[in-house]
Amino acid sequence: MKDETYRIMGTSIEVELPTYVAKVLNEQPGTTLHVGTDSQNYAGKTVYVSTIVFRFPGRGAHVIYTKQKVKRIRDMWTRLWSETERSIAIANYLRDELHVPVEQVDLDYNESPEFPSNKVLKVAKGFVESLGFKAKAKPDILLACWAANALCH
Secondary structure: OOOOOEEEOOOOOEEOHHHHHHHHHHHOOOOEEEEEEEEEEEOOEEEEEEEEEEEEOOOEEEEEEEEEEEEOOOOHHHHHHHHHHHHHHHHHHHHHHOOOOOOEEEEEEEOOOOOOOHHHHHHHHHHHHHOOOOEEEEOOOOHHHHHHHHHHO
């Protein structure tokens, strides 16, 4: 987590994660954090974008993100499960290393069985919740996944 490059959404400004999180939380009391990851396959690569959303109660939100490109992952289960692992790694880092609570982990999977991502949902949600985090999935509003999706495209 510490070695990854984080940027402010909508800019190319890089931030140093521990310092930036502390600064935002200090300047914006009552802020909650949401974490999420999305991925897309393009040609020979899979792009993962993980986001941290700073939710300002009644005042909007602010997003930072990290993006990684890996060799294309053709297996849906493996690609989607890696989204969960990436989000958990960030949430654990925030909670355990920076001592910052994470409000929820947004899972970019659908509650409806007609969607392929539903096959991953129960296991991912159980894993996230077993670690002490609240997990949300579609059709709920998922700020972190919405931002990650926008940044993947």
